[in-house]
Amino acid sequence: GAGVSQSPSNKVTEKGKDVELRCDPISGHTALYWYRQSLGQGLEFLIYFQGNSAPDKSGLPSDRFSAERTGGSVSTLTIQRTQQEDSAVYLCASSLMGGGGNNEQFFGPGTRLTVL
Amino acid sequence: DQQVKQNSPSLSVQEGRISILNCDYTNSMFDYFLWYKKYPAEGPTFLISISSIKDKNEDGRFTVFLNKSAKHLSLHIVPSQPGDSAVYFCAASRIGSSYKLIFGSGTRLLVRP
Numbered sequence: 001g002a003g004v005s006q007s008p009s010n011k012v013t014e015k016g017k018d019v020e021l022r023c024d025p026i027s028g029h030t031a032l033y034w035y036r037q038s039l040g041q042g043l044e045f046l047i048y049f050q051g052n053s054a055p056d057k058s059g060l061p062s063d064r065f066s067a068e069r070t071g072g073s074v075s076t077l078t079i080q081r082t083q084q085e086d087s088a089v090y091l092c093a094s095s096l097m098g099g100g101g102n103n104e105q106f107f108g109p110g111t112r113l114t115v116l
Numbered sequence: 117d118q119q120v121k122q123n124s125p126s127l128s129v130q131e132g133r134i135s136i137l138n139c140d141y142t143n144s145m146f147d148y149f150l151w152y153k154k155y156p157a158e159g160p161t162f163l164i165s166i167s168s169i170k171d172k173n174e175d176g177r178f179t180v181f182l183n184k185s186a187k188h189l190s191l192h193i194v195p196s197q198p199g200d201s202a203v204y205f206c207a208a209s210r211i212g213s214s215y216k217l218i219f220g221s222g223t224r225l226l227v228r229p
Binding site for chain 2: 004
């Protein structure tokens with residue numbers, strides 16, 4: 001497919017368990033972003049990867065959250081010891097280049113995480 | 117502390133009429149503004165944007181207006197079509213971290229046939 005893909009599409013887990021969410025960006029896109037959308041809220045920036053530069057992790061809400069991007073392509077967002085407030089839709093986006101502005105971010109369909 | 121606010125959670129308009137979606141922001145360092153459209157079970161898709169050096173940008177049926185003194189922008193859709201029914205998000209980015217989009221909470225638009 002030509003778009004950003006994410007897996008799984010839905011994830012239900014128990015409080016305290018760890019989860020891994022995967023993002024496959026558009027081929028050739030150098031920048032990758034993670035956002036989350038809690039119920040009734042807008043998208044909240046989590047982390048930004050651009051090429052080989054150090055990622056901007058300033059949006060990660062706690063040290064239970066981490067993300068990596070291997071080989072400049074696929075990214076995994078890991079949430080350790082999940083809490084009920086982590087329940088949200090986690091969205092990944094990629095863009096051809098970084099730097100924002102008119103570098104359009106293309107979004108995947110998201111992973112809906114439910115923590116019981 | 118919401119830096120980008122969409123105060124109308126929903127809007128309903130008749131097909132063929134104008135839809136006006138509003139967005140307010142508080143951070144004067146924002147220099148780029150975007151509108152995204154989201155259908156259920158899909159990710160947001162980019163619709164239109166505007167730089168802070170402009171006050172209007174038009175693309176077909178979609179026009180975005182920016183009033184910097186009021187820290188307000190709006191999206192006009194003319195004429196509205198049923199396929200425009202979706203959630204619309206306003207987003208902004210600031211100088212120095214332009215990749216980091218700050219989103220509003222969205223407005224659900226329903227265009228009635």
